[in-house]
Amino acid sequence: MATQHSRAAARFMIAPSVVLLLAWMLIPLGMTIWFSLLRYNLLMPGENPFVGFENYSYFLSDPAFQTAVINTLLLVGGVLLITVCGGIGLAVLLDQPMWGTGIVRIMVISPFFVMPTVSALVWKNMFMNPVNGLFAYVADVLGLPAYDFLTAAPLASIIGIVSWQWLPFATLILLTAMQSLDSEQLEAAEMDGASSWSRFYYIKLPHLARAITVVILIQTIFLLSIFAEIYVTTAGGPGNASINLTYLVFQESLQRYDVGTASAGGVVAIILANIVAIFLMRMIGKNLDA
Amino acid sequence: MGRITLEKVQKKFGETEVIPPLDLTIEDGEFVVFVGPSGCGKSTLLRLIAGLEDVSGGDIKIDGTPATDLPPAKRRLAMVFQSYALYPHMTVRKNIAFPLKMAGMDEAEKTRRVERAAEVLNLTNFLDRRPGQLSGGQRQRVAIGRAIVREPAAFLFDEPLSNLDAALRVGMRLEISELHERLKTTMIYVTHDQVEAMTMADKIVVLRAGHIEQVGSPLDLYRTPRNRFVAEFIGSPKMNVIDGEEAAHRDAHAIGIRPEHIDVGEGQWEGRVGVSEHLGSDTLFHVHDTGLADVITVRAPGEVNYKSGDAIRLSPQTDKIHRFDDKGLRIA
Numbered sequence: 001m002a003t004q005h006s007r008a009a010a011r012f013m014i015a016p017s018v019v020l021l022l023a024w025m026l027i028p029l030g031m032t033i034w035f036s037l038l039r040y041n042l043l044m045p046g047e048n049p050f051v052g053f054e055n056y057s058y059f060l061s062d063p064a065f066q067t068a069v070i071n072t073l074l075l076v077g078g079v080l081l082i083t084v085c086g087g088i089g090l091a092v093l094l095d096q097p098m099w100g101t102g103i104v105r106i107m108v109i110s111p112f113f114v115m116p117t118v119s120a121l122v123w124k125n126m127f128m129n130p131v132n133g134l135f136a137y138v139a140d141v142l143g144l145p146a147y148d149f150l151t152a153a154p155l156a157s158i159i160g161i162v163s164w165q166w167l168p169f170a171t172l173i174l175l176t177a178m179q180s181l182d183s184e185q186l187e188a189a190e191m192d193g194a195s196s197w198s199r200f201y202y203i204k205l206p207h208l209a210r211a212i213t214v215v216i217l218i219q220t221i222f223l224l225s226i227f228a229e230i231y232v233t234t235a236g237g238p239g240n241a242s243i244n245l246t247y248l249v250f251q252e253s254l255q256r257y258d259v260g261t262a263s264a265g266g267v268v269a270i271i272l273a274n275i276v277a278i279f280l281m282r283m284i285g286k287n288l289d290a
Numbered sequence: 291m292g293r294i295t296l297e298k299v300q301k302k303f304g305e306t307e308v309i310p311p312l313d314l315t316i317e318d319g320e321f322v323v324f325v326g327p328s329g330c331g332k333s334t335l336l337r338l339i340a341g342l343e344d345v346s347g348g349d350i351k352i353d354g355t356p357a358t359d360l361p362p363a364k365r366r367l368a369m370v371f372q373s374y375a376l377y378p379h380m381t382v383r384k385n386i387a388f389p390l391k392m393a394g395m396d397e398a399e400k401t402r403r404v405e406r407a408a409e410v411l412n413l414t415n416f417l418d419r420r421p422g423q424l425s426g427g428q429r430q431r432v433a434i435g436r437a438i439v440r441e442p443a444a445f446l447f448d449e450p451l452s453n454l455d456a457a458l459r460v461g462m463r464l465e466i467s468e469l470h471e472r473l474k475t476t477m478i479y480v481t482h483d484q485v486e487a488m489t490m491a492d493k494i495v496v497l498r499a500g501h502i503e504q505v506g507s508p509l510d511l512y513r514t515p516r517n518r519f520v521a522e523f524i525g526s527p528k529m530n531v532i533d534g535e536e537a538a539h540r541d542a543h544a545i546g547i548r549p550e551h552i553d554v555g556e557g558q559w560e561g562r563v564g565v566s567e568h569l570g571s572d573t574l575f576h577v578h579d580t581g582l583a584d585v586i587t588v589r590a591p592g593e594v595n596y597k598s599g600d601a602i603r604l605s606p607q608t609d610k611i612h613r614f615d616d617k618g619l620r621i622a
Contacts, residue, residue, distance in 0.1 A: 187342050188375035192389035192436070193363035202388070206379040 029270075036263035043257045055264035064240045064248055069272065071155055072244040075162065076223045076276070080216055082163040087170030087215065088208065092200065094171070095178045105175075112168040116228040123161045124150065124233045154234045154242035161229050166222075170215045177211035178204065213287040220280060224273050245269045292353065292366075292443035292476030293318045294339060299348035301334055301500075308334050309500040311348060316444075316478060316493075321470050324480045325487040325523070326497035332480045333448055335497070339478065340369050340446050352443060363392075368437035369446040372453065374429045376421040376436075382408075383417040386435045393440075407435040410469075427458045434469070444476035451486065463489060484524055488512070496520050518618040521546045527574060527589065529612070532582045542613035542621055547606045549574065549589040554596075557605020561586060563596045577602055 036055050040048045059065060094105060111119065127134050128149040136146035149157040181204060189199045227246045230236060236243040236251065243251075249269060253262030294316040301309040309331045316322050324332040337343040339350060341362035350358045357365050368389070376385050384391075386407055390400045408414045411431040421429055430450060437445055447466070451459045467490050470477050481487055487494050488508045496503040496511065496519070504516040508524075515521035521529050525548055533544040554575070561580035566573060573594045577586045588604060596602055613621040 182373060182375065184371045184373050184375035185377060187362075188369065188371055188436075189377075189388070189392075190342070191340060191362045191367070191369045192440075193392040194388075195392075198392060202380075203377060206377075209379070 032263045032266050034263075035259055036267050038260050040260040040263075041256075041258045048260075051260070055260040056268070059252070059261050059264045059268060062248075064243055064251075067240045068243050068245045068248040071242065072224065072246075072272070073276075074155060075159055075226060075244055076220055078156075078159040079162045079166060079223050080219060082159070083166045083170040083219065084212060084215060086163070086167050087174045088205075088212075090167070090171040091174035091178045091208075092204070094175050108171055109168045111165055112172075114165070116165065117232050119165055120161055120229040120232040123157075123164070128157060150234050151238055154238065158226075158229055158233060158242055161233070162223065162226060165229075166219055169219070173211050173215050174208055177208050181207045209287045213284045216284060217280060220276065224269075224276065245272065292316075294444060294476065294478075295349075295351040295354075296339070297349045297351070299335075299338060299350060300346045301331075301338055301343065302346040307500070309338070312500070312502060314495065314502065314505070316476060318476055319474045321467075321477045321479065321490060321492045322495060323487040323491035323493070324478065324495050324497060325482065325484055326503075327523070328482055329499075330497040331500035332482075332497050334500075336369075336446050336448055336478060336480045340367055341365050342369075366440075366443040367446055368440050368442035368444075369448065370430075370433045370437050370450045372449045374421075374433040374450075374453075376429055376432055378421055381418050381420055382413060382424070382432050382435075385421065385432055386413075386439055389436060389440045403439045404435075407439045410438070410472075411435050426454050427462060430454065430462055431465075434466070438469075438473070442475070444478060447477065447479040449481055450479075451481070452483075459486075466490065485526060488524065494524075496523060514620065515546075515612065516620055518544065518546065518614050521612055521614070521620075527587045530583060530586050531614075532586075534582075536582050537613075540611065540613060543616040544614045544618075546612040546614065547610065549587040551607045551610035552586070552588045553605050553607065554588060554590045554594060554602065556603050559586070559604040559606070561602055561604065563598055563600045563602050565598065566596060568593065575602065577604065580604075 037050055037052060038048045039051045039054065090108060094101065094108065098104075114122075125132070130136050130146040130148040130151075133146075135149070139146050185203055185207075186199055189203050194202065225246050226244060227250065230242055230244065230247050231250075234242045236247050245265070246269065249262050249265040252258050252265055296312060296314040298311040298313060299309065300307070300311045312335075324335060326332050334343060338345050341357070341360060345358060348358075349356060352365055352367070377388065380388065383404055386404045387400050390403060395403075404417075405414070408417055411434060413428070413431055413435060416424060416428060416432075421432065424432065433450070450466075451462055454462060463486060466477075466479075470490075479486075479490060491508055493505060494508055494511055495505050498519055504511060504520045511520055511524045515524060518531065522531065527549050529546045529548050530552075531544050531546045537543060537545045559580055559582065561577035564576040564578045564585065566575045570593070571591070573590045573592070575588045575590065575594075575596060577588055578584070580586050586604065588602075615621055
């Protein structure tokens with residue numbers, strides 16, 4: 001891209017895709033914003049009058065809204081904490097030379113290939129079910145009462161399930177980062193008298209900083225919109241105990257047929273996601289600079 | 291104090307014996323260079339001394355105390371790596387202070403030592419930079435700085451100059467030699483470059499396939515190489531080796547004569563000049579069709595003019611001819 005001519009040609013050639021992607025993004029966004037300003041309920045056909053911010057005030061004053069925001073943040077934070085810590089641990093372990101590394105690595109990655117609905121169903125019916133589940137069986141063997149995970153601790157259970165799905169992703173990214181660490185650095189640290197903990201803390205962990213940042217950013221994007229796992233396991237319940245923003249929007253639009261309020265919820269979700277993104281970039285974005 | 295003794299030290303990777311049992315003593319304060327072609331085991335030997343590899347047999351003693359089973363950190367040795375192995379996320383100051391921090395030294399002493407090392411190595415202005423912002427030579431100096439603050443019993447250098455460009459290499463070579471003059475600490479230096487070995491070493495250890503071919507001062511090796519391998523490895527350009535009739539004539543299986551020990555102009559050998567390299571101080575001729583060897587290299591002092599294709603007469607300095615028997619060993 002050296003000459004003015006080639007720069008102009010480059011702009012010309014990427015223009016169609018930029019226009020297409022922009023339209024792809026702007027039209028749904030514009031429609032969502034427009035719908036959020038209308039009284040638009042599928043159960044009440046007829047006029048869809050413009051009502052300004054009425055939908056927003058309904059949505060924001062809904063007692064479920066506050067719960068949904070807190071749950072969303074807990075879900076994102078909890079899963080990030082578990083997957084990043086667990087991912088670092090697994091990456092350190094899998095980086096060790098051992099027999100059968102190839103098979104172990106594939107096994108570690110496999111949960112990521114299972115689709116969310118399926119893994120949520122497996123966890124719900126085969127592990128967490130208080131009658132037929134594996135955990136209930138183990139509790140029974142130990143002489144303890146069975147624990148009804150999805151009723152007694154619905155959000156924590158969902159955090160567990162989602163963490164199980166995302167741990168392979170974190171492990172994979174962190175493992176590749178770990179393998180790019182120059183072994184001479186570790187040897188130098190060893191000569192310098194660093195214990196294995198010090199080598200981890202002063203050499204490996206800083207080396208992983210950028211990869212950890214990437215894991216956190218990518219996972220946050222996906223974790224803010226967790227839906228299938230909640231739908232399949234608790235359906236947001238009991239009550240609103242495991243509801244998140246995405247699920248609240250779903251309830252408004254497809255269970256109460258209230259397109260206007262659901263659109264308002266969607267816009268609120270976008271704003272909240274951006275707030276989270278700004279905070280994240282402030283906190284850890286500097287790790288991405290070379 | 292840094293007297294290092296190797297007794298029957300041996301290293302195997304699986305079934306392959308990389309270093310057959312080997313004895314070597316490195317005296318306190320000596321500058322020892324391990325030199326040999328790539329794959330000769332010189333780096334492995336250094337890593338055995340450092341403790342980064344476990345020996346398969348034999349003993350390593352540092353100042354008389356057995357060190358074979360000590361972890362690297364306990365051997366009081368400091369190492370400079372080929373890639374420098376600086377910690378990229380730490381400033382130069384933190385890099386140099388790292389071994390002191392690991393040793394749990396107090397802040398004041400740490401600062402004092404780091405600043406002194408920085409002064410010795412001309413790094414004072416770079417202490418707050420990161421390795422990524424430094425040039426190759428500066429990184430090299432940081433790596434050395436990290437080694438000297440520990441005040442180790444001996445320094446180990448693993449081909450430290452091979453990532454530098456030619457001009458910088460000459461400069462750093464001098465700096466390392468001066469550092470040795472000043473610190474008088476034992477240094478073990480691994481290189482494949484015989485010029486580095488010749489210019490820096492008190493004692494050169496020539497290795498081939500894990501075997502020590504010869505140990506001696508640079509000039510010992512130059513004057514009296516024990517065998518053909520050492521003769522051809524030490525010296526640049528490399529020694530001419532002639533076998534056949536000319537050698538038999540001198541009661542040897544092969545004879546060797548260094549390019550600088552051949553006089554140009556007259557004499558019993560006759561050939562045709564191929565490529566000539568004019569260095570200014572010297573002129574190197576590659577002489578063909580002598581009937582002695584494929585090519586005879588000759589170094590003539592000053593500027594001597596022969597063109598490609600010219601006939602040239604050569605005469606070896608008889609007292610500088612090395613004679614070798616059929617096993618390649620030197621005949622006294």
